[in-house]
Amino acid sequence: xxxxxxxxxxxxxxxxxVVQALAExxxxxxxxxxxxxxxxxxxxxxxxxxTPSWCNTQPWQVAIFSGDAIDDLRASFATDQxxxxxxxxxxxxxxxxxxxxxxxxLQLYDAVGVERGDRQASALQMLRNFDFFxxxxxxxxxxPASLGPYGYVDCGLYVQSFLLAAHAHGVATIAQAAxxxxxxxxxxxxxxxxxxxxxxxxSFGWPDPEHPSNTFRAHRAPVSDAVTFLD
Numbered sequence: 001x002x003x004x005x006x007x008x009x010x011x012x013x014x015x016x017x018v019v020q021a022l023a024e025x026x027x028x029x030x031x032x033x034x035x036x037x038x039x040x041x042x043x044x045x046x047x048x049x050x051t052p053s054w055c056n057t058q059p060w061q062v063a064i065f066s067g068d069a070i071d072d073l074r075a076s077f078a079t080d081q082x083x084x085x086x087x088x089x090x091x092x093x094x095x096x097x098x099x100x101x102x103x104x105x106l107q108l109y110d111a112v113g114v115e116r117g118d119r120q121a122s123a124l125q126m127l128r129n130f131d132f133f134x135x136x137x138x139x140x141x142x143x144p145a146s147l148g149p150y151g152y153v154d155c156g157l158y159v160q161s162f163l164l165a166a167h168a169h170g171v172a173t174i175a176q177a178a179x180x181x182x183x184x185x186x187x188x189x190x191x192x193x194x195x196x197x198x199x200x201x202x203s204f205g206w207p208d209p210e211h212p213s214n215t216f217r218a219h220r221a222p223v224s225d226a227v228t229f230l231d
Contacts, residue, residue: 021164027218028135028172028203029108029128030211035066035136036204040169047165053154059147060158063140063190070138073189077130077182084184086145086197087152089177100221107216129178133213135203140179140186142196155199162202172207175200 041064053059065073093101106116114121132138141159143151163173179186179201186198207214 016168021167025167027174028207029133029213030208031135031205044165048161051158051161054150059151085180086183104218132203135205139202141199173204
């Protein structure tokens with residue numbers, strides 16, 4: 001199988017429609033080792049750079065690790081015990097948000113063989129975030145602290161653009177809030193000052209269709225749960 005020949009993701013077709021990409025993409029947690037060509041990555045970020053933003057501020061700054069750089073970052077994540085997110089995580093999940101979170105977690109655990117109640121195995125699965133699920137690339141997305149929530153919103157739009165553009169090229173992705181837990185380490189590695197805040201990471205590469213974590217798809221709530229029409 002060629003590195004970019006996957007039946008479970010879009011073909012390398014930059015003309016894939018947004019509707020197709022939204023319907024087809026998923027969060028990939030198992031990757032092949034072959035790197036994505038730099039030219040393809042550049043096409044992805046060129047597309048993502050078209051993301052709309054508040055007053056056209058375009059606040060995102062993105063650092064992409066590949067090759068020796070991602071291997072070194074992976075090793076640092078494995079040994080650095082600091083949990084220092086720049087942006088506060090939710091204090092908890094309740095109601096339907098907890099139900100959805102639990103559902104997708106159980107889907108993942110069932111796929112990879114983690115027994116319910118096995119806290120050690122579930123913790124090890126969570127730590128896979130910090131080795132980027134063996135992806136050959138990770139993008140670290142940051143926002144300026146001075147823009148506050150609106151900067152985060154704009155960066156969220158950038159992340160979505162990146163995910164959809166990658167899918168159009170047959171490149172699988174996963175957006176990872178967990179990577180932001182290592183913000184202090186990332187500031188040190190990238191030379192970012194307090195004026196920038198780590199929003200998330202995006203691990204990406206060619207998907208491994210045989211990896212068990214790639215065998216399920218998260219469910220989506222019906223439109224009626226999210227949208228109200230007022231005529």
